[in-house]
Every structure is written in structure tokens, then in C-alpha cells.
Amino acid sequence: MNDRSPPPQPEVASAATYAPQPLQTAPHHASATLAAPVTHYENFPVASLLCPPHLRQPIAAIYGFARTADDIADEGDALAAARLADLAAYHADLMAVAQGQPPSPRWASVFLPLQAVLRSHQLPVPLLADLLSAFAQDVEKTRDAEGYADRAELLDYCRRSANPVGRLLLHLYGVTDAQALQESDAICTALQLINFWQDLSVDIPRGRHYLPRADCAVHGACQAELLALRSTPENVRLISDCARWARASMQIGAPLVHRLPGRAGWELRLVVQGGLRILDKVDALKGGSLHTRPRLHAWDWCVMLGRALVM
Structure with a gap:
């Protein structure tokens, strides 16, 4: 596989530098501006109560x-x-x-x-x-x-695929300090990595490879075995290490739950605990996420709520 540097990205604008222009068309009916309800399965609450x-x-x-x-x-x-x-x-x-x-x-x-x-x-x-x-x-x-050559390349992808969501939410909450932005990035990167390790059994057959080649080499993981979705000892160590990486990123960002006001902070607690609960399931499968996709069930939300209360 050939390495390819990601395309250059535009500089992120602040709210002060972006000024939408007035609509130049007749206004639409008010209902047209209402977003559809969230119905897709997620590991965490989205626009919840x-x-x-x-x-x-x-x-x-x-x-x-x-x-x-x-x-x-x-x-x-x-x-x-x-x-x-x-x-x-x-x-x-x-x-x-x-x-x-x-x-x-x-x-x-x-x-x-x-x-x-x-x-x-x-x-x-x-x-x-x-x-x-x-x-x-x-x-x-x-x-x-x-796929991705190393963790740095995968993190650059996370910077664009996940981190913007957290920054957009902080913008809505009016939280703009540098530490909050860094913690948000850490949580969003962790959530993206967790999604990768949760979805190995789905992504690999589709031709999507997120396990970095450098990590595969460190653990002696064979590409052919990964493509065949086989839980070899090498693959077990690889997935376990990648799960630890995601958990460490989430722990770096977790203090943000105490910096968001009111309900927002409580929803973020469940977001964090949802990601960590999926990692628990990835770890328990011991490489089995190559052929089984772990999901959250009703009792998991009870566990998440209990953990959220003591964060």
C-alpha cells in the first residue's frame, strides 16, 4: 500500500470571523428548518433530554x-x-x-x-x-x-472526522478556552478510535483498514490474518493495545465534564462512559471484535449512569 499525505486543510475560523449573509430567497415554512429526530444507533446520547x-x-x-x-x-x-x-x-x-x-x-x-x-x-x-x-x-x-501508516496519520484523520463535532458543540455552549478545546479533541478522538475497534468486523470486509501498519508490525500481526478476521494471539495483542490507546485519550479528555454547564456536562458524562463501556466489551472479547461487533444494551446504560454519577 502506498502512503499518502492528507490534503491541506483550511484554517479553522472563529465565530468572529464568520458572518453568514442574509437569505436572498423567500423564507421557507418554519417546519422546514426543524432538524429530523435522531434515530440512528449511537454509543452515546445525541440531543437527549x-x-x-x-x-x-x-x-x-x-x-x-x-x-x-x-x-x-x-x-x-x-x-x-x-x-x-x-x-x-x-x-x-x-x-x-x-x-x-x-x-x-x-x-x-x-x-x-x-x-x-x-x-x-x-x-x-x-x-x-x-x-x-x-x-x-x-x-x-x-x-x-x-490504510494508515501510523498513529500520527490516523490522528490527523480524527482531527477532521471527529474533533470538529466537539468543537462545534463547545461553540454552542459558549465554551472557548484552550484547555476545554484540547479536552474535547481528546474525547472526540477517543470516540472515533473506539468506533474503529468496535467496527472491525464491519469495516474490514468493506475494505476499510484503520489499524495502523506500524502497530501491526510492532505486534507481529499478519495482514492476511486480519483480512480473514482471525483472532490470533498477535491480533489480540494489537487490538488490546489500540483499545488502551483509545482509553488513554478518553481519560485525558474526561475532566471536560466538570467544565460544561448544567445538563450539558451530565450528557457528556454519558458520552464518555458510553465510549468506555464499548472498550470494556472490546477488551472482554479478546480480539473477538474482528468477528463480533460489541453493542450497548439496556443494562449497559445502567452501568454507564452509575459510573457517570461518580465521575
Whole structure:
């Protein structure tokens, strides 16, 4: 496999540097700006009852934007060229609504709610664009059967695929200090890594490889054995080490739960504990996540709640 440096990314703008233009079209019916409810399975709550009520719609709009883009990149059986073309069109709609223009009809149900949030909360658009860059990279790497050389390369992907979500939420909460941003990045990176190690049995058959080649070499993991989803001693050590990496990142970011106000901090406690609970299950499988996808069940939420209360 050939190494490829990630494309250069735009500088992240602050709220002060982004000023959406007024809409230049007739206003839409109010219901058109309401984001769809969150129905996709997640390891953590999204816009739940713990979320401050006035932020549920903005968070749902951001989630809907990211979830739809991820589905364009990942779901169905479209060819890579079609996925990349759709992501480019999706990006064009993002740029249009950011400038106060109407979106295309295709994704109006996503972009009209997002446009309302861009206008009301001055979201940093480059963070949203970073997500699309990461999704396009996923498509390209899958097309080229290319994985990640080392942890640094994978962390750069996480910087664009996961960290923007946390920064957007902090923007909504009005939390902007450097320590909070760093802790948010650590949590979001951990969540992305946890998702990788949870989804090995799904991603590898789809041609998506997130276990860094340098880590595979350290543990003597054989590529052929990984592709065959075999739980060899080497693969067990590899997955266990990667799980420890994700857990360490989550522990670095966990103090952020005490820095967010009110309900937001409590929801974040469950987000953190949801990720850690999945890691418990990955560890318990002892490499079995290569053929079994661990999921959260009702009793796990009881465990998570108990742990959240004592954080």
C-alpha cells in the first residue's frame, strides 16, 4: 500500500470571523428548518433530554449534516466516483447556505435546518467542511485499498472526522478556552478510535483498514490474518493495545465534564462512559471484535449512569 499525505486543510475560523449573509430567497415554512429526530444507533446520547432544550435543535441539525454525509460516503453500493461526486455536491450546498443562498432540493431537509443554525449561532463553517474532507478521504482510501501508516496519520484523520463535532458543540455552549478545546479533541478522538475497534468486523470486509501498519508490525500481526478476521494471539495483542490507546485519550479528555454547564456536562458524562463501556466489551472479547461487533444494551446504560454519577 502506498502512503499518502492528507490534503491541506483550511484554517479553522472563529465565530468572529464568520458572518453568514442574509437569505436572498423567500423564507421557507418554519417546519422546514426543524432538524429530523435522531434515530440512528449511537454509543452515546445525541440531543437527549439531558441536553439544554434550546440547543436540541441546533445539535440535531449538526448531527443530521454529519450523519447524512457519513451515509453518502459509507452506505449502499455506489461506486467511489459517485460517492465523491455526491460529497462534492454536498460541500457545494454547505458553501451555498453559508453564504445565505438556498440549498439544492436534494438535501434541503438537511441544509435548511443547518442554515438556520449557521445564522442564529454563527457556526464556524471550516469545521463542517473538515468533516466532509475526512469522509472523502475514507472513500479514496477504501477505493485504493489503502490504510494508515501510523498513529500520527490516523490522528490527523480524527482531527477532521471527529474533533470538529466537539468543537462545534463547545461553540454552542459558549465554551472557548484552550484547555476545554484540547479536552474535547481528546474525547472526540477517543470516540472515533473506539468506533474503529468496535467496527472491525464491519469495516474490514468493506475494505476499510484503520489499524495502523506500524502497530501491526510492532505486534507481529499478519495482514492476511486480519483480512480473514482471525483472532490470533498477535491480533489480540494489537487490538488490546489500540483499545488502551483509545482509553488513554478518553481519560485525558474526561475532566471536560466538570467544565460544561448544567445538563450539558451530565450528557457528556454519558458520552464518555458510553465510549468506555464499548472498550470494556472490546477488551472482554479478546480480539473477538474482528468477528463480533460489541453493542450497548439496556443494562449497559445502567452501568454507564452509575459510573457517570461518580465521575
